[in-house]
Amino acid sequence: MDNESKIVWNPYTKGYFDNPYPHLKQCREENPVHKGVHNEFIFFKYEDVSKILRSNDFYVSELSSYLQTKEPYIFKNTNTCPYLSKGTQKWPMYLNGDEHKNLRAVMGKSFKEFELNQVIKESLTILNDRYKNSITIDLVDYCSYFIFLVTEKLFGIKDFESFENIKKYSNMLARSQDLFIPKQIYEEINSWFLWGKNIFHDSKYKENIRFFANKLNLEYTDEDIYSIMSISVMAAFETSKDNLTMALFEILRDQKLINYVLHNDTKELNLLIEELFRFSSPLQYTVRVNNEVIEYNNIVIPAKSKLYLCLASANRDPENFTAPDKVIPNRTPNEHLAFGGGNHFCLGAQISRQEMRYCLKPMVDFLKRFRIDDSVPTKWARQIFMRTTNSLSIKLK
Numbered sequence: 001m002d003n004e005s006k007i008v009w010n011p012y013t014k015g016y017f018d019n020p021y022p023h024l025k026q027c028r029e030e031n032p033v034h035k036g037v038h039n040e041f042i043f044f045k046y047e048d049v050s051k052i053l054r055s056n057d058f059y060v061s062e063l064s065s066y067l068q069t070k071e072p073y074i075f076k077n078t079n080t081c082p083y084l085s086k087g088t089q090k091w092p093m094y095l096n097g098d099e100h101k102n103l104r105a106v107m108g109k110s111f112k113e114f115e116l117n118q119v120i121k122e123s124l125t126i127l128n129d130r131y132k133n134s135i136t137i138d139l140v141d142y143c144s145y146f147i148f149l150v151t152e153k154l155f156g157i158k159d160f161e162s163f164e165n166i167k168k169y170s171n172m173l174a175r176s177q178d179l180f181i182p183k184q185i186y187e188e189i190n191s192w193f194l195w196g197k198n199i200f201h202d203s204k205y206k207e208n209i210r211f212f213a214n215k216l217n218l219e220y221t222d223e224d225i226y227s228i229m230s231i232s233v234m235a236a237f238e239t240s241k242d243n244l245t246m247a248l249f250e251i252l253r254d255q256k257l258i259n260y261v262l263h264n265d266t267k268e269l270n271l272l273i274e275e276l277f278r279f280s281s282p283l284q285y286t287v288r289v290n291n292e293v294i295e296y297n298n299i300v301i302p303a304k305s306k307l308y309l310c311l312a313s314a315n316r317d318p319e320n321f322t323a324p325d326k327v328i329p330n331r332t333p334n335e336h337l338a339f340g341g342g343n344h345f346c347l348g349a350q351i352s353r354q355e356m357r358y359c360l361k362p363m364v365d366f367l368k369r370f371r372i373d374d375s376v377p378t379k380w381a382r383q384i385f386m387r388t389t390n391s392l393s394i395k396l397k
């Protein structure tokens with residue numbers, strides 16, 4: 001491979017955080033599998049990403065043990081209690097083998113016990129009441145507040161007034177998985193992990209986790225349970241509010257999409273919802289590790305390499321999606337990878353779909369009086385793995 005004469009993936013390319021897709025397109029077209037500057041191998045094409053996700057020859061990298069190796073450096077000369085590796089020890093997306101399989105079963109069964117429809121209905125009433133007299137709205141706040149209302153009921157978060165704190169907690173935890181995180185940010189993430197230890201009630205969800213774990217003879221400690229609670233909130237909150245924000249952003253700037261939502265029913269709405277997952281890809285990358293040396297498109301990849309799978313690029317691959325940079329509301333088929341694939345396929349995919357099914361029409365009906373405020377630039381977070389909007393202003397028409 002001749003990396004010197006070809007484009008090399010660099011998320012710090014100018015304009016990347018505002019719009020990563022031109023850079024991803026160039027990588028996909030000119031150098032679809034290559035070695036990055038930190039010895040990682042990045043995959044951009046749908047076919048490759050999908051094949052690796054679905055293969056049993058690859059493993060997920062272990063976040064908790066990685067953070068454990070970093071803790072002595074991060075907390076050197078501080079009095080802080082290192083908690084990063086403990087906090088992440090039961091995050092299923094970073095576990096392999098039986099430990100992963102068992103935890104996935106426990107969490108999956110506990111998710112099935114949710115009374116989601118009722119929770120969503122109550123949350124929508126509170127949400128629209130809060131914003132009913134607003135002239136301008138920050139769409140990120142609007143979506144975050146809704147997802148917060150749903151999340152705090154599902155997972156039993158103690159303090160109803162803790163919206164801003166939960167938003168920050170979820171975002172900081174999400175950043176523990178991101179790339180190129182400076183020491184100071186790790187320290188901040190650590191203190192949010194410690195802060196979060198007090199926020200959960202003895203909820204139905206927690207009870208169910210213990211119940212299904214007992215049935216499988218799994219002995220989860222209190223620290224394990226907290227780790228499961230933290231990933232549940234982070235996974236449910238972060239991607240869902242990013243997805244909802246980006247979905248509403250696309251809809252509100254296109255009258256045809258507004259009409260589509262308002263005048264169509266379940267089947268057509270479901271197609272649009274899938275299309276918006278594809279288009280936004282809130283989780284833009286995931287990582288796998290190869291146990292053996294492999295050769296891929298004439299590139300030799302040493303054993304134990306980190307393989308970055310760019311879900312965002314795969315979901316815009318023109319070989320799999322016609323006009324991939326357009327939202328086509330009734331796109332079929334739509335085999336997108338926004339929820340991953342294979343053994344680690346998103347455990348919350350059905351929850352996200354259901355959230356969107358129940359909330360999209362009433363939200364668009366409420367927000368149709370508003371338009372994107374072009375005088376206020378949209379602020380995108382400088383995050384690589386998750387595509388996150390920090391603020392997005394809309395105002396009355």
Ligand code: HEM
Nearest residue numbers: 092093235236239240243286338339340344346347348352
């Ligand atoms: C639009 C919203 C969402 C998106 C785009 C999304 C995306 C993803 C992706 C791509 C993965 C696979 C990661 C990998 O293969 O390495 C994943 C895993 C996971 N997601 Fe989601 N997710 C969303 C919502 C949710 C929700 C609402 C929950 C919980 C209620 C959730 C819980 C999880 C869990 C527990 C895993 C780990 C599964 C495993 O490793 O076995 N997600 N998600």
